[in-house]
Amino acid sequence: MADFKRFMTEEGFKPAEDTSTEEDFDALPESGKVITLLVKHSADAGSVDEAVTADAATYDRHEEEAFWNAQLQQPSTPAIADDAANDRQEAEGALFTVAGEPAPKGKEIFRLTAFNITRDATAMREKMLDDVFIMDGIALRGQLTALYAAPNTGKTLLTIRMLADSVTAGRIRGENVYYINADDNDRGLVDKADIFAKYGMNLIAPEHRDFKVRDFVGMLRLMVEQDTARGEIIVLDTLKKFTSLMDKKISSAFMSVARTFASHGGSMILLAHTNKRRDVDGSLIHGGTSDVVDDSDCVYIIDGGKPALGDTTRTVIFENTKSRGNVEREVCFSYSIGEHCGYGQLVESVKRLSQGDLVTAKAKAEAAELLEKDSYLIGIIQEVIPQGAREKTNLIKAASAAGGGSVHKIRAVLDRYTGKFWGATIGARNSHSYHLIGEQATEEAYKHQTNGN
Numbered sequence: 001m002a003d004f005k006r007f008m009t010e011e012g013f014k015p016a017e018d019t020s021t022e023e024d025f026d027a028l029p030e031s032g033k034v035i036t037l038l039v040k041h042s043a044d045a046g047s048v049d050e051a052v053t054a055d056a057a058t059y060d061r062h063e064e065e066a067f068w069n070a071q072l073q074q075p076s077t078p079a080i081a082d083d084a085a086n087d088r089q090e091a092e093g094a095l096f097t098v099a100g101e102p103a104p105k106g107k108e109i110f111r112l113t114a115f116n117i118t119r120d121a122t123a124m125r126e127k128m129l130d131d132v133f134i135m136d137g138i139a140l141r142g143q144l145t146a147l148y149a150a151p152n153t154g155k156t157l158l159t160i161r162m163l164a165d166s167v168t169a170g171r172i173r174g175e176n177v178y179y180i181n182a183d184d185n186d187r188g189l190v191d192k193a194d195i196f197a198k199y200g201m202n203l204i205a206p207e208h209r210d211f212k213v214r215d216f217v218g219m220l221r222l223m224v225e226q227d228t229a230r231g232e233i234i235v236l237d238t239l240k241k242f243t244s245l246m247d248k249k250i251s252s253a254f255m256s257v258a259r260t261f262a263s264h265g266g267s268m269i270l271l272a273h274t275n276k277r278r279d280v281d282g283s284l285i286h287g288g289t290s291d292v293v294d295d296s297d298c299v300y301i302i303d304g305g306k307p308a309l310g311d312t313t314r315t316v317i318f319e320n321t322k323s324r325g326n327v328e329r330e331v332c333f334s335y336s337i338g339e340h341c342g343y344g345q346l347v348e349s350v351k352r353l354s355q356g357d358l359v360t361a362k363a364k365a366e367a368a369e370l371l372e373k374d375s376y377l378i379g380i381i382q383e384v385i386p387q388g389a390r391e392k393t394n395l396i397k398a399a400s401a402a403g404g405g406s407v408h409k410i411r412a413v414l415d416r417y418t419g420k421f422w423g424a425t426i427g428a429r430n431s432h433s434y435h436l437i438g439e440q441a442t443e444e445a446y447k448h449q450t451n452g453n
Contacts, residue, residue, distance in 0.1 A: 134172050134233055134267055135162040136352075137328035138300060138318060141172070141233070144255075144262050146270040146293065147318075148286045149302035154316055155271050156183075156237055157343075158302070158333055160195060161350040163235070167199045174200030177233045182206050182213060182241035191343040206241070216242055217254065220261045230265030239272040245288025255295035262297070274301065282369055297324040305368035312338055315353070315361040332358040370416075377413040378421060380404045385422060385436055392424075392432040 132141040139145035139162075149155040160179070167174045179201060181189060189205050196203040206213050223229040236242050243254035258268055270292065274284040284301050286293055293299050304316035318331040334357075336349035353361065371378075377399070384398040392414070399410045414434075418424050424432045 131325060132171050134166055135159065135269070136165060136169075136171075137331055138162065139267070139269055139298060140325045140327065141231075141267050142262060142265055143297035143324065144258055144268050144270065144295065145298040145300075146239075146272060146286075146296040147300050147302060148272050148274045148284070149304075149316075150274050150276075150284065153302050153304045154314065154333075154335060155302055156181075157335060157346055158316070158350060159235060159237070159269060159271065160192070161347050163201065163233075164195070164199045164347070167201065172233060175202070176231050177201040177235070178204055179235040179237065180204045180206075180211075180216075181237050183238045188343075195344055195347055213241055217257050220257050220266075223266065224260055224264050227264065229261050232265075233267045233269070234261075235269040235271070237271045239270045239292065240288075245272065245292065248289045248291060251289055251291040252295070255291055259295055270296065278369075282366075293322060296322065298322060298327055303365060305365045306372060307337055308368065312336060313349075315357075315364065317358065317361060317365065330358060332361050334361075374413050374416070377404050377410055378417060381410070381414060382421060382436060385434055390433045390435065392434065395434055 130141075133139065134141050135145070138147075147155050147159065163172075163177055163179070166172045167177070179196065181192065181203060182205065184192070184205070189203070189208075193203055204211050220229075223232070239245065244250040258270075262268060272292065273287045275287050277285075279285050284303050286299070286301065298320070299322040300318045300320055302316055302318050304314055307314045313334050314337045315332065315334045318328070318333070320327060320329050332353040334351050334353055336346060341349070380399050380402050381395070381404075384395060384402055387398070396407055396410050396414065399414075400407050404410045414422075418434075420437070422434050422436050424434050426432055
């Protein structure tokens with residue numbers, strides 16, 4: 001014990017007044033956050049309490065405790081190191097804690113062996129669920145699967161269709177599916193209720209039949225406690241209604257409970273939104289902090305771009321960004337987008353596409369993305385062509401002056417969409433004269449543009 005006192009003195013610590021009660025501890029000065037430690041030591045003379053004060057940097061209780069125990073195991077000061085071997089047994093019975101907190105009784109040496117799970121492996125194996133797809137190729141039973149998509153991409157529609165297909169195929173039972181729709185109005189709920197009833201699945205909505213979102217985490221804990229999570233499938237649409245995706249602590253705490261639910265045999269499908277902006281490569285990015293992605297077993301980004309004017313179907317691609325299991329890397333679907341389709345018709349219109357269709361769909365999606373990026377320059381070129389700037393060099397200069405910016409980008413856009421938004425007549429010396437599609441390109445107009453040459 002003398003060695004410990006010597007260490008405290010050399011490290012700049014000084015004895016403090018008695019602070020054995022919470023009131024005394026709270027009354028200490030705040031300079032640097034004064035921490036009082038009680039050293040519990042059993043000696044022949046009985047139990048002695050010695051209080052020491054650290055006028056140093058602020059420590060959190062757990063950091064303080066870890067710091068002092070580390071000093072006992074690997075002394076950093078020669079004064080302690082000299083007699084460390086002699087004080088080993090004494091040190092093992094010492095406990096350093098914030099004043100006011102009781103010290104545990106006894107001197108049993110703590111080891112992590114008590115937490116070794118190898119003896120439980122057989123029982124754990126018996127409780128494990130076989131790999132069964134609750135959404136074919138995408139979501140496995142017993143896992144947390146997160147699906148990210150921009151609004152109105154069809155994530156709800158596609159999730160319902162895949163769950164219904166799994167019920168039809170006998171992979172899952174409809175009665176075990178609980179779809180919590182917190183992102184729809186009453187009309188939307190009524191439209192979907194008939195579909196869920198058809199497949200025997202459960203549809204739940206906030207403020208209906210006394211279901212409240214704020215009680216959901218407690219419900220998960222209760223299912224774990226009562227051991228009723230096994231085989232249950234819960235869909236959250238959308239996740240932001242159940243937790244704050246922008247708050248790291250809150251979302252992390254929520255996912256911790258969801259993780260416990262999954263470890264007890266439950267499955268969860270988490271539907272969430274992507275950011276409005278794409279990354280530098282043009283890919284969609286999941287919204288919120290990374291905690292949902294970090295704690296999920298499987299994550300997909302659903303990308304569909306924007307349908308072209310006049311399209312009657314939409315094609316979307318599920319791209320896997322994280323997996324724990326044999327899931328598909330990419331899956332492609334199409335569905336109708338007619339204005340007069342009922343929701344039931346939309347569900348029935350969903351089709352899973354082949355690998356060849358996937359290649360075509362990706363090319364189409366990339367073209368649509370590029371078109372959206374080029375839309376501003378396309379508009380400028382469409383404005384300057386009717387104003388008389390038809391010859392290529394003059395057209396590019398006019399578009400640049402009109403706010404188009406880079407001559408290089410304007411030339412690329414002009415070439416990329418020739419034949420789509422405008423046409424070109426090739427004259428002498430390979431000169432080009434442009435006209436808007438639908439506008440008649442006459443020889444007289446071309447000669448007028450090239451001054452009769």
